[in-house]
Amino acid sequence: MKGEPIVILLVEDDPAHAEIVRRNFREFRMANRLEHVEDGQEALDYLHRQGRYTDPETAPRPGLILLDLRLPRVDGLEVLQSIKEDPDLQSIPVVVLTTSAAESDMVRAYANHANSYLVKPVDFSQFLELMKVLGYYWLVWNANPL
């Protein structure tokens, strides 16, 4: 674990799902900081430090992006594409976290260089387990340049 708190950017339009993710990370004390945006456009604004997110203090560069696919305004896949096409952002691991188990979504996500694709389980304990594993894997074991 590094000294600096890792910033996680959660892109999620459903407040309930955002709450679930937040609670899990708090539970396992994984992240020091969770930033939440509610649609694709906001996510792009955050990453490109535009609009409300010009200040690097309020919008620090994330070490992990949890991305939902179905988002208002700009779709999650478009956000993904934008991140992976940007040389400054493409090294940030993007984990797609969605309710969609559609194959077409997975194919397109990986085609756009998603680092992982996770389907939100309906079962409560599975959801908790998933969040725990995801936290350990990406925040503890996974190494990436900053």
Next chain:
Amino acid sequence: MTSVDIREKHASWIVFALFLVLAGGIIVAAKVYYDHHALHYREEVAFSLSAIADLKAGELLQWRTERLGDGSLFSGNANFCNLVQRFLFDPGNEENRERIRIWLLRTWSAYGYDRVFLLDAEGNERFSIPASLYPGSRIVAEGAREALHSGKVTFQDFYRDEHDRRIYLTVLAPLPFREPGPGGASGAVLALRIDPEQYLYPFISRWPVPSATGETLIVRREADSLVFLNELRFQAGTALTLRQPLTKTDLPATKAVLGKFGVEEGVDYRGEPVLAATRPVPESPWFLVARMDLAERDAPLREQVWIVYLLVGSLLGGSGAGVLLLLKHLRGRFDRERLAAAALLGIHQERLEMAQAIAHAGSWEYLPSEDAIWGSAETFRIWGMEAPPSGKVPFDEIAARIPDRERERVRASLMDLVITGNSYEVEFPVLSADGGRERIVAAQGILHRNERGEPEKVSGVVQDVTDLRRKERELEEKNAELERFVYLVSHDLKSPLVTIKTFLGYLEQDVARGETDQAAQDMTFLRNAADKMGKLLDELLQISRIGRMLHEPETVPWDELVREALDAVAGAIAQRGVAVRVDPVLLTLRGDRRRLVEIWQNLLENAVKYMGDQPVPLVHLGVGGHGKDVVFFVCDNGMGIDPRFAAKIFGLFEKLDGKSEGSGLGLAIVKRIVELYGGKVWVESEGTGRGTCFRFTLPGALQHSSKKGGENHER
């Protein structure tokens, strides 16, 4: 050639062959009958001729026997012989002379001899009844000596008397003496002379039945020739005069003389062909010939031949007439069949044309030799052309109706078919005659070759697939939309489900731990998620109804539709304090009234919902454009929309603001209804905060338009 033609030809041949067989049969039967009849008839003639010859020969024999018998009466009479001896020794004895005279006179008169006379041993005539001027012939004298020598009654055959040049026969009866008389004479001879003219010749020439040429004759052989002994029917002075050499073997008489007896054809003394029966007359040097001309024999046959000819002719004529009648009947029958076939063909043609018209499919033929196309009525209708009377047009005329960009491709594929024989299946647009929308046609063809394998023609079908392609496209769109719909539903329904299950889990944990801090928040999430699901289900129901006409179409003025929509959203409008401006438009629409109202209702709801923090909210409704291009609009001065998201907003469950209460269904519904009426909907906005304009067309609902502008009023 049709099958009827072929059958008629066959039938005609069969009838003709039948006639030939019949005619042949008649002729052969007639010939067989005639030959049989002729043979039978000739046998009969030959038989009767033979019978005549037998009869004559028998009678001649009898006659001769009788004559010899006459002679024997005297030869065997010793008293008469004595009397003759005494008379010859003493010729002066009157008594003897008288007695002899009486004997001879009786014999002469009773038996019809020409002359009866006595010859002494030297052959001198000594007594004669009747008394003759001439002495007896030397031939008789010689014969008498021979007869006396042999002691038998003999015939002196036909001879010519050297004194009177007449022909006689003579029976010589030797009269032997008991003892030699003076001079050593051993006997005398009684001669019974016969004049053949008296009885024999008439007898010979007599014919038992009437006949034009029938004749019997007798001949005898003399050295290497034969001699005719009697007078002939067709030639005078023949007796003992006419001779023929024995080398003339076709003469029936020659055959007889040479010992060939029977009935045979030959050539007679006149050189005429004859049928002759030949016999020897027994105990004589004579041969008998009974003959008649072949011409006479065959005369009845010739008559018969004519009758047969007549019969055959009439039979042939009859069967010929029968055959002609049969042919005529057959031709009539085949004509009726042809008529029926033609009528059937007409019906089939009519049916085919009707089927093509119904199926929008035409048939055509391409003739490479003429570079022309023949087409059915429906083909030309599909091409938007007037069908020529011949049904045939040059290919270029057809090609002119294909847009420039496609013409070469179509022509090339047809040429490819003609050259390579590959299948031809091509789809291309065709310009409509009135300059309207292009139609899509699909053409298919196969190549026919002649017996030499050269391309002869291409026959194919052409089908108007415009509607088909449009429906296919629509179906594809529908399918894609359905797929997306299912995907979205599964996602959007699953999402609240995840929320519910997870927060239920948290609640359970809290309950187990006895912590209640978060319970209220958890339950709020649960309630919201459940509400969201309920709402979603309502909206799904609603969207499933779009696309179906629920009500009968009615005609509604535009301003009435707008007023109804405004009434439906009056609450929201009042709450937000939105001013509404409606342009005065005199326009009537026709369609499902409820659906049409929903368009404006949803757009108004949308406008009010995304009014943002506009202090003077305003909505403007009206119509722009004219004719076919009438465009409706609903404009507001609200939040506006980022042009980047403009296309996305009409998608199902799409919303630009995640926090807004809408489900993202309203604009999708608008799009559906507009498309139902063949229209389009789009959004115009100069950007965020600068208001939004929704514009749409409804060509399917426009009855007529009469627009009156310039006058605005506010509500």
